Amino acid sequence: MPSLLHKILAPDSIAIIGASADPTKRGFKAMTGLLNDGYAGSIYPIHPRASEIMGIKAYPSVTALPAAADMALICTPANTIPSLLKQCGENGVKGAIILASGFGEVDEDGAQLEQEVLSAAQHAGVRLVGPNTSGMFNLHKKVNLLALDNVQAGDIGIISQSGNILLALALEAESNGHIGFSTYVGPGNQIDIGFADYLQYLGEEKNTRVATFYVEGFKDGRRFLDVARETSRFKPVVVYKSGSTEAGQKAASSHTGSLAGSYHMTVDLLRQVGVTVVENSDEILPVAEGLGLLQQAKGKKIAVLADGGGQATIASDRISEAGMELVELSDATRDALRDILFPQASLVNPIDVAGSTDANPGLLVDCMEILSNDDNVDIVFLVGMFGGYGIRFAKELQQEELNCANAIANLASMTDKPLVIYSLYAHVKPEPLERLRKADLPVYDSIEHAVKIMAALSERGEYLQQCSGVEQTIALTVIPECSQLFSQACDQNRDLFEFEAKSLLRSYGVDVPVELIIRQDADIKTTAETFGNTPLAMKVISKDILHKSDAGGVKLDIRGSEAMQQARLNILESCRQYNAEAEIEGVLVTPMARKGIEVIVGMSRDPIFGPVLMFGLGGIFVEILKDVAFRAIPLNRNDALSMIDQIKARKILEGTRGGAAIDKEALAELLLKVSAIVDAHPEISELDLNPVIAYDDGYAVVDARVIVDQG
């Protein structure tokens, strides 16, 4: 189903409410933009008194228009909006763009006005962009409501919660000379149309090759994930998310009134659905350009072709730091290179031609072709002076460089591997580089940026390969006994007891060690018989005692029935001292877990993104190093495996401290199971398995907490 936004963002007729002949007004700017760019649709200036504006017949109100306008740009102040929307509805306007600020981003009164605006719009059947938006443009349709000069039509679609960020990107594109935009929208306060809708639109919009977002805060996070998962399969989606720090979150909130949410979690969830997350603002445009023009890479194995040792070294460092690999070239590749390069050339990746091309830059394309034919290579990275041989060495070389540029463009169209190009002459824009750019091959002026693009291409390539596999989410059939656990807990207005939480997990096939409950003295005998001389852990069961250790409700390393009896008495006494009112159900007894590696699995329901699973190592890793990974539920197998691989301390799981590697498959299985259980049981509002002990042959859930949604 095509997005409803087409009529609004590619309109055939536009009403400008607040059109003006005063050059300082937005209504003037919008008119100028449309007229200068030669918009082919109908323009309806709306002005209370003027009969024409800038030579175009004006109307006193939208209701007086001779036909319905697809879209209305409203340039008037906040308090005028509700009644104007009513008129828009009467005229049949599909959508309105509201520039005014002074709404939810300001104060409570503003938030109330925002509600009025929304309900007026819904009543009138008019969709809303904004309010508090900088506006929009659709350059292919020649709808340039911002009246930006020198901005080219191109294939980057951009949604930016800051008008000045759009302006900065437009200026950067202008200085590049080969980057253009399709559609821009400032979503403003997103009271109606939100990021997810814009993404859907850009996904469908044929002039857009890459959908790019500057986001201060999502309102419709879960929907954005859903739409992104679909869209990213056929079109790159790039997001810069601000608020990576508390200071940035505060700034964003005073700017757009957005709640930024956890940056770390947001980034993990976006990557989970195939979005390319950009971490620095000066990388937004280079990465968008690269993803739009270059094909994704099969993997992370890079061949570097350099004509200078310094750049080869820097490229190697950045590639490694980005988690990519300087691939070992095949013997055939090295032989072929040896045939055409000087003997002193370094044929171990990074290739350093060591002067071979100084008088013969055309050799570079031969090398690139050889490298692109090596099966081990996923990306060919040309690093150095190309484009500047004619400037640096001898003017005559420029013709050879031009031929070489043509040949590189030709190679790019033949190979299925991306050719990424950094030139130290990129700033200077010599003709050979301009030719590459005209052939849709980006030329980067920073090794650092070029490496970010390679990382994005390989990440995207690997994601798409993964997607093409079978979807391996698990769906569970709800077990009635489990549902009963929740209704019972709900009736008693409590969360699940630990033993219930564990029994829930066990019912769905999670490995939870055997445990028994001692409710009365008589239970000790059977318990002792069951466990023999195994050392045991004993924990109080009481809905009134949350912090069992603090209450003296936990005893460890208990052996034999006598010790068990004593431990039970101690627990009961301590707990009664701790809280005389506490209802105590009994004592949970379970064998002490074997030594292994402590990990944590948690689930919470995020107000923006819905149910999210967290995984990390226990103790300081979570508490101090915040070394955790997040995924939106439901997870598939790749999500589960990748979240284990993602944590920085993964080496510990790989067994570097003398121990064996933990059983990653089993752990992934656990994550999938938990995801499925949460999916099957909306009654769970929070879940914590802490710790889970991971072994080289499985795992054991040692403690489990399930918070029940009482609503």
Place this chain on the structure above:
Amino acid sequence: MPSLLHKILAPDSIAIIGASADPTKRGFKAMTGLLNDGYAGSIYPIHPRASEIMGIKAYPSVTALPAAADMALICTPANTIPSLLKQCGENGVKGAIILASGFGEVDEDGAQLEQEVLSAAQHAGVRLVGPNTSGMFNLHKKVNLLALDNVQAGDIGIISQSGNILLALALEAESNGHIGFSTYVGPGNQIDIGFADYLQYLGEEKNTRVATFYVEGFKDGRRFLDVARETSRFKPVVVYKSGSTEAGQKAASSHTGSLAGSYHMTVDLLRQVGVTVVENSDEILPVAEGLGLLQQAKGKKIAVLADGGGQATIASDRISEAGMELVELSDATRDALRDILFPQASLVNPIDVAGSTDANPGLLVDCMEILSNDDNVDIVFLVGMFGGYGIRFAKELQQEELNCANAIANLASMTDKPLVIYSLYAHVKPEPLERLRKADLPVYDSIEHAVKIMAALSERGEYLQQCSGVEQTIALTVIPECSQLFSQACDQNRDLFEFEAKSLLRSYGVDVPVELIIRQDADIKTTAETFGNTPLAMKVISKDILHKSDAGGVKLDIRGSEAMQQARLNILESCRQYNAEAEIEGVLVTPMARKGIEVIVGMSRDPIFGPVLMFGLGGIFVEILKDVAFRAIPLNRNDALSMIDQIKARKILEGTRGGAAIDKEALAELLLKVSAIVDAHPEISELDLNPVIAYDDGYAVVDARVIVDQG
């Protein structure tokens, strides 16, 4: 004493050995560079047959010159060098620049030739730049031996181990339009003159405001540190060190034959002596420019002045991530801003003028002045559209922007705080921004880069403040008994026993818990009397058993004489089984250490940088997370405190896990003591205190290992 290099790098006469009229030759390029730029000194082309080259009288050899040349540029192949150097010596040449490659960077034969070249030079009394260098320029002296076009004389001195990196920086400077260079040298293989010498030269050279280095590998690391410590007090020193990864180290080694050394350690040591370390190659020039032109900052408290919410948010994130602070503004500052800005302006840092300046950009300088007058503020950061108001809003505004630029330049000269400026119009170079640049105020085109500059300015400012304090290194008087420990160990061809190492430390005032040695049965009684019922640790003493635990040579938690006796027997038996030949001195007995936080202190002698101290948390933090800090010995108090603060897991030391904060002063004292001990005892080739247990009231050295230099 002025550097010997002045004659060579600012020569009044130059011999060009291998001068040529063939435009593809380096000898031609050098001649062209000198002639085009109007070098005022004497040029002596040397050519076996030609009588003149490019209109200049040529000579068949250096010995035939009418006068001594200050410097000789040698453009001929590697094997010709030794005899040419002899001639140079006869002529009185002070220094030679050797372009030829084919030396130590290639193979063993090359390394041997390198030795021959060096000894010929020493014999002839000629200092050497290179070999394998791209050459040099001194633009103020009009010595442009690289014949680079479009490179301006300026105040950045640059030493780059890659000619193409120099070229890249020159092109970047050209595109900026306001950045120029003083002296460039490619140090090549540094067989004679090394980085430290060049730094000393740039420190003295009056045209150079900032000394900038691209380093693949130091050879004279310790001397570089010493010179940098002196130089950085009066002139900024900027280093980009390649080889941050193994891949980069390999690439560097095949490029210059340099051993890269540990990147992490190198960076720590450079920062210790006041060097600004740049981590990305595209930040080298912006940071050098900023440090050269702007004053250092008193601290890390930034005031952000923005005319767009998006940029304000991004700036806030980057500032926080860089460990700087968005300072809380004083009430007076906020009042003053409130007086001149629109009511909707956000007066909480980051300031967002919210349209106040759209028709009145001149207000920006008023705001900057207000902010610079706030005592809390160390740096004022202008972020946004300045320079583009005339383009974006109305042409008439450009005049006001020009006035504003003048006022900003004026403010910069009046205030002692740096004004850092990012503009989205920087790419476009509008006149108001050009005016700022002409007034020596850099304008950055990337928020990310601008923040790196601020970080560099505040790091430098804090370093200089620290330097101006009293130097607090400790010097120890060598205790004869301690020297005896070493001579004794040396005689027996062994390292110190643990008890000796501890006694050494104790002698110099390090807190080491009491310990006793059981050499024979009879010692047990006195030992038991001394320690009473305290739980004890017992460890074998044997020079033949390095890994005591593996040998069963360690028993923990022993109480009372009976248990002690048993433990001693067990230890002796296990150790004899482990190594029947082992000479066993006895068993060391010490009280079990109280629980605390395990840290590690280590010292090793680095081949490039000399004695280096390492500090880190124990266990996984060192082994897996590599979360350690390095400082060159001797340390001062600031070094000691800063190395504790530097580790990522410092929160653990600050007591976030429920415990109290550890006693940082005591730990710093320990580091200073160890530094002084190592300084006093060159006999120590390695030292390891692992673990040291840190408490809230001191520390305990639990194990100590001292490796003795047997040489």
